[in-house]
Amino acid sequence: MSAYNMTSAHPAVFLLLGIPGLEDLHIWISIPFCSAYTLALFGNSTLLLIIRADVALHEPMYLFLAMLAAIDLVLSSSTLPKMLAIFWFRDQAISFYGCLVQMFFLHSFAIMESAMLLAMAFDRYVAICKPLHYTAILTKPLITKIGLAAVTRAVTLMTPLPFLLRRFHYCRGPVIAHCYCEHMAVVRLACGDTRFNNIYGIAVAMFIVVLDLLFVILSYIFILQAVLQLASQEARYKAFGTCVSHIGAILAFYIPVVISSVMHRVARQAAPYVHILLANFYLLFPPMVNPIIYGVKTKQIRDRFLGLFLRKDAKEG
DSSP: OHHHHHHHSSOSEEEEOSSTTOGGGHHHHHHHHHHHHHHHHHHHHHHHHHHHHOGGGOSHHHHHHHHHHHHHHHHHHTTHHHHHHHHHHOOOEEEHHHHHHHHHHHHHHHHHHHHHHHHHHHHHHHHHHSGGGHHHHSOHHHHHHHHHHHHHHHHHHHTHHHHHHHTSOOTTOSEESSSSOOHHHHHTTOOSOOHHHHHHHHHHHHHHHHHHHHHHHHHHHHHHHHHHTSSSHHHHHHHHHTTHHHHHHHHHHHHHHHHHHHHHHHOTTSOHHHHHHHHHHHHHHHHHHHHHHHHHHOHHHHHHHHHHHHHHHHHHO
């Protein structure tokens, strides 16, 4: 019996339904999904190329932005290719261990994104509240340690999940009513006592969202106090203007999370596809809009981006 539990307790494959209730619209839904993924790939890859190529951009703010772009590339690529395969080819099967790997990458890199937004808030706090000590505080070794801490925290929190899920017997079938292998969607198929998984999943989500967002808000309280103490309105506008892109990235990440969480609690009778679309929006929106936000609002990035394509046009001409 123990041999059976070790080898056959879980199905060989799971079946991802995509968006239940909207199967007939999968082809049409794939158009904005594919467009968003293309923009995310192009925008974040371009950001990485620009920052890597220009030594003048090897400053803390842009190094954090490069980390955010890399995280967004992995976050979107962990789910979108399989989702598009479901929409276009009805390729619903994903191996059990492939499902666990997708879940690990999905949740880990979402946690890393939250950590990077917090690191960028710290960067803006130091730049505005302690400008004379900016280069002394935010050294490259410290930036490296912050990046490693973000990765370590995410991996440490998410590593238990695949092992916890592997021990269950999945007697409720192999069908996942979702576009990707999300932790709670897999737990719902398991038999036995899943209370620890439920509590652990909620605790991690609350710990990350509440703690990170609390420190981000605290940073901006100090930033606002420092900005209001500046003598001229022009100086205040210029100082706070350096935070606009970061505030946009924070809103793009946290607002879909909050909306999705609220909808799960106040609109439980809503059709399942409503919650799935919101969950997809939460994954698609930040990687797509972050490069646009920083490209439009950050002069150095905008100038390098325009220069890159103007040089290409000149060479072709």
